[in-house]
Amino acid sequence: MALEAGTIIKHGWMFMVANVVNRAAGLLLLPLYAKVLSPAEFGVYALISVVGDIVAVMLMIGMINAFTVVYFEHADDRGRRRVVSTTMIGLWVASLALLAVALPAGWGASELLFGGTGQAPIIAFAFVGIAFSAVFELALAYYRVHKRSGTCLLISVGKAVGLIGLNLSFLLVMDLGVTGIFLANAITFVGLGIALTVAILGANGVGFSFGLLRRVTVLGLPFMPQTMLDMGNQFAMRYLVNLLMGVAAVGVLSFGLRLATLLYMFLTASFLQIWSVSRIEAQHDRGGDGTAGRDQSEFVFYLFVVLLSAAALGMALTAPEVLWLIASSDYDTVLPCMPLLVLAYVVHGVRMHAEVGLVKTKKVGVLPAISLGGLAMGTLIMGVTLGPLGLMGGAIGVLGRELVMLLATEALCRRLSPAEPPLSALRVTGVLAPAAIAYLAGLALFGFAVEPSFTAAKLGLTMLFAVAALFGPSFGKADRAMLFRMLVRFLRRPQAA
Structure with missing residues (x-):
């Protein structure tokens, strides 16, 4: 029963390690950039980077x-x-x-x-x-x-x-x-x-x-306009911030986004590298048990949502410590934005459930329309909120865009690819609700203070959330039994070797 799930987790773990190393330069160099570059210079770096991303999309089509x-x-x-x-x-x-x-x-x-x-x-x-x-x-x-x-x-x-x-x-x-x-x-x-x-x-x-x-x-080709529009949203956000608040504000908000993007680079991208390939490969495998494989694939996806949410919660809670360690005080104004930025990347990861379904069934022609809607809504929200709310308006725009794209992608997947398993709103809510409660509790107890005892308590709060999510409504007894069997097999493997 757990064979397909075990294969995904085995290779997914290795690909995650490879992806962590692949992105390690960006992670390790971020403190160097934050110390050496002023917010204005970081803004120049961010603007050139997003133009480069757009060119890369055009190149790879x-x-x-x-x-x-x-x-x-x-x-x-x-x-x-x-x-x-x-x-x-x-x-x-x-x-x-x-x-x-x-x-x-x-x-x-x-x-x-x-x-x-x-x-x-x-x-x-x-x-x-x-x-x-x-x-x-x-x-x-x-x-x-x-x-x-x-x-x-x-x-x-x-x-x-x-x-x-x-x-x-x-x-x-x-x-x-x-x-x-x-x-x-x-x-x-x-x-x-x-x-x-x-x-x-x-x-x-x-x-x-x-x-x-x-x-x-x-x-x-359908991926090109979709991804270009995704990059266009990043460009529009930075360009609007540059026009309304200056290049230094671009640097501060881009620094916060760079931290939040680590969730995608180290977790979502690593997971999708094997999970999406397994789903596409299963489509051409006529000898296996399709129902069992689908159930295991769904179990692994919601397990990934727990891991992604725990990482996002930990990042949001410990953002003051991270900035204290790696950046100058010039970047501290991004702290109130961090919970919205990390939540946006959790929503992005959840959206991949439906997007992979559309790719698997070759319905990719609708993806550009989804991205266009996200670009329009994100730009509209930022245009309205940047003036009165400053950097927080940019964070609200990023989150709003991801929510619009999640709803649109899921609706179109259910309509165009009805054979694909739908996203369970109950299971996702069962993970995100305790994460939100844990963050609000941490904010009320610790604020943005940097203290060793507070840091330990924040990590403990993150672990408590993960346990609550695994034993909450998102996972049944069969799911937890499968997880237990996989963990036992994983722990015994070195002894057998």
């Missing part, structure tokens, strides 16, 4: 998501190898095209964002890093479909070492500021992109099919 689907459409090894090489070659052509226009595009982006061309070289470095990071991400997708979590971990270690070493050299030793950040990214991803391409094409051969590339592109 949804290839990473489409690659997994098209790969599993081919049952034979020869067909799958051809999918790999075709997608890799197609992405390289797009990456080289971006390199050719990096500097002139940097001039235009610098003029738009900052009213001059002074930041053009920095933006050009950012585009170089983006071009090769796309190749890097496709390589990781290739190893994920093969469930080679150990290889993903090794690659992630190489990326983290390169980024950390170069950032320390460029920021602390050479004092290059924001330029050093994007230069370090470019050098690291160029090296990794070339090395991984050689390894993957060496294992799969060099083959190309215009038909396969067209299939990957057609299936991936």
Whole structure:
């Protein structure tokens, strides 16, 4: 009964470790950025980063998501190898095209964002890093479909070492500021992109099919406007804050978002890497027990919601300690925004339940409309609230956008993919309600004070929430029995070895 769930958790755990290492550079370098960069410089970094994210979406045209689907459409090894090489070659052509226009595009982006061309070289470095990071991400997708979590971990270690070493050299030793950040990214991803391409094409051969590339592109194109609109929301938020409050306010709010985004980078992304692949793969597996596999998959998803909510609660409660440790007091104004920002990323994780269902059933054409609605609502809310509420208005806009997208995605999944299991509002509420109570209790008891005893109490409150959620209405006796069996098997494995 617990075999499918155990497989998801086993590889999901390894991919989570790989993803943690993959994102470790961002986590470890965040204190460096917060100490070395002023809020205004952090705002420049954030604005260039979000422009880079938009360019990355245009470059990849949804290839990473489409690659997994098209790969599993081919049952034979020869067909799958051809999918790999075709997608890799197609992405390289797009990456080289971006390199050719990096500097002139940097001039235009610098003029738009900052009213001059002074930041053009920095933006050009950012585009170089983006071009090769796309190749890097496709390589990781290739190893994920093969469930080679150990290889993903090794690659992630190489990326983290390169980024950390170069950032320390460029920021602390050479004092290059924001330029050093994007230069370090470019050098690291160029090296990794070339090395991984050689390894993957060496294992799969060099083959190309215009038909396969067209299939990957057609299936991936709906992801492009969706993701571009998601990035557009990030750009609109930062641009509005820049217009109404200045670039320093962009830096403060972006710092809070960077902390909250760790929930996605370390938990949601890691979980989806194996959970989504397992759901898509199960669609092509006609020999298994579909009902049992679905039940186990649902159990694992709601277990993930508990873990994500516990991490969000802990981050919101300990935000004062985190800022005291890694940032200057200039960033303290983001503290009241943190509970809304982390809740937004919990809602984002919950939304993936329906979104994966739409991807699995190839109903991805509706995703851009969902993102457009989220962009419109998020921008409207921020436009109304930024003036009277300041940074809190930006946080409210981020959360409002995610709530709108969650409701729209779930409604469309139920309508267009009725065979997919619906999201249980009762089970989600059974997790989020005690988390909200725990946060309000912690805020009333400890406020934003930084004391060792308070920190220990906050961690205890977070653990108490996790226990309450697991023994609450979101999980039945059968769920807890399955969890207990998996834990026992996991603990006994080293002894058996």
